[in-house]
Ligand code: PEP
């Protein structure tokens with residue numbers, strides 16, 4: 096078989112291509128073009144490496160002869176993308192008895208032994224596949240080299256190869272084969288590498304880092320990898336090679352440092368050269384690079400430069416600084432920041448450098464992390480907050496009556512639930528870190544204890560950390576990083592806004608949510624779930640009175656007490672949103688959600704209403720439904736008990752007038768939930784128009800409003816054509832629409848969702864990423880039929896999917912006017928929308 100030796104010398108004009116020779120070869124060529132002192136290097140293209148892996152013999156002599164009488168060389172992996180990994184670098188190829196003897200003469204025995212031993216260790220473990228433990232005793236002494244050579248000979252039943260050409264061809268072969276191995280393939284595919292991803296290899300003359308004058312090696316970068324702020328960072332180690340300086344404790348600092356000697360002290364000119372090289376790299380490679388360098392007898396070589404590893408916050412700082420310095424465009428800065436990485440900046444995070452004592456894992460339902468003491472009830476959470484003690488509320492699952500506890504808690508953990516269960520939705524709205532469906536722990540509510548899978552028991556008051564970004568629950572107080580909502584963050588999102596072409600609103604129920612939405616520069620409120628306004632203690636009582644009213648007069652009296660409270664809510668929302676659109680959804684949940692579930696609660700209610708317990712219990716039972724999510728809720732309540740919607744409409748219009756009188760015009764948007772038939776809309780519209788007319792007459796103020804429909808049932812999507820006759824806008828509530836399209840309970844799906852996704856029944860949790868095939872088709876049909884009736888119809892989505900980048904992509908393509916998501920997801924949505932438009 097003919098030997099192959101296809102390679103390219105890395106010179107400024109050589110034809111080195113990333114697709115053929117890999118990122119490292121391309122990067123080295125750039126360094127060469129920048130006139131950096133890069134040792135002689137050649138690149139083997141992927142095609143050659145593939146042939147080597149397939150068994151073609153290599154003409155290593157031809158490669159070696161390129162380097163002339165150079166003693167030693169190294170081989171490094173060069174895949175197309177640095178994230179795809181690759182086999183480890185092998186240094187000091189060419190080392191043999193003759194080279195050893197020569198190096199003993201020039202550099203002394205210790206140095207010569209160290210170089211040789213390093214090569215024998217690498218060769219024995221990577222090429223001959225011998226047990227690495229046998230070649231790394233931890234300590235290196237005068238006998239180590241001899242022992243390693245002997246051990247090699249014993250195991251392989253042949254002497255350690257002396258011929259540099261044989262050494263090189265074996266190293267190339269083993270690296271080429273390692274790339275084809277199953278585990279390497281799975282690992283890189285997990286990082287997004289395509290199946291056909293190939294490996295290039297880079298062969299480089301060794302700059303040895305060992306010598307008489309100043310000699311050593313090190314690694315230098317110019318920013319802090321956690322904050323992204325300018326900072327020279329790295330280590331240098333005399334008489335060393337490769338990345339040793341990062342591993343050994345005796346390595347020294349680069350810049351002058353109180354703690355000990357530094358490279359700047361011992362070699363100020365070389366230090367200055369490195370700083371200069373770093374600046375050139377940043378300018379010309381348009382990236383913050385980490386430089387690997389070697390000094391041999393006072394001569395500096397730059398062996399390699401890789402993109403600095405960075406946290407999300409550092410990534411954002413770097414991108415904005417590069418654009419501010421005119422090195423990259425604003426478009427590119429926006430594209431360089433991954434939308435999902437933003438959530439790391441909005442909330443405190445567990446410091447990734449710290450140890451993690453995880454005792455339970457669940458679904459990451461609301462990002463960020465918090466440390467607090469365990470409480471098992473809403474009351475305990477409120478008591479804890481009143482004492483000024485941060486607490487984490489741990490529940491089997493949460494119900495509407497837990498809202499106050501969730502407000503009071505800094506984090507929430509539930510044993511059950513999925514991404515759209517009550518706890519998850521509320522926690523995201525509040526910006527409270529939350530883990531739901533936490534398996535690996537057992538909640539014993541009676542004894543108020545939490546038993547971890549490993550047997551550890553946590554009681555009320557024990558300190559834990561909830562990491563809603565990863566879904567982990569940790570014992571004790573983990574080290575935290577503060578949020579990073581600074582000017583850089585705002586600047587990048589401002590740039591993103593100038594590129595995107597779909598609106599972003601927020602789902603906001605309370606003034607606090609609205610303030611968050613403004614802070615994150617949402618373009619309005621796309622969904623205000625008004626029922627969340629009725630859970631405050633004082634309102635809940637009146638609400639319950641309304642529910643238990645025997646006559647329509649009594650009901651009207653209770654509603655009249657709720658009216659000013661609602662009006663005040665809307666005034667606040669309109670004022671905070673200062674002229675931006677506010678879309679208010681009329682009351683949606685089944686009434687029994689407002690009733691206590693425990694006997695104790697019912698007794699308290701009987702007392703408050705001054706009625707016998709038996710009657711209260713009977714009425715509560717009568718309101719209970721077998722399938723409340725498909726029962727008397729949404730517009731069905733609006734049709735059967737029109738007084739509730741009438742009160743809400745009156746509150747909305749009166750608030751409109753009040754705010755307009757102060758000089759800020761408001762055009763409220765009123766949205767009807769859970770519609771499935773045109774007639775429902777007609778009936779509600781008639782009532783609301785009448786209320787509007789009466790408020791206009793009463794106040795003498797003219798105002799406008801828009802009435803729209805929330806499309807949450809498959810039938811509403813199919814009949815959107817006729818529904819749009821009465822609706823100025825349609826907003827798809829994809830939580831319920833997903834639930835009803837699949838016939839899949841959004842509160843219970845967590846139980847089997849993992850299995851379903853693992854077994855490929857669903858590609859992903861459809862409550863998390865929009866099911867474009869099924870639910871998506873209903874969205875397209877609804878939008879198309881609605882617009883056919885009314886070309887100026889505003890179309891949007893307000894389910895949890897509104898904050899999911901893939902789902903935003905779907906809505907954008909379908910020509911939706913805006914998406915609406917939890918306030919804390921607004922920044923992510925703004926950036927994701929810009930990515931889609933660029
Ligand atoms: C929905 O169903 O998508 C929605 C936004 O409403 P909710 O989550 O309040 O049911």
Ligand code: MG
Pocket residue numbers: 807828830831
């Ligand atoms: Mg809904």
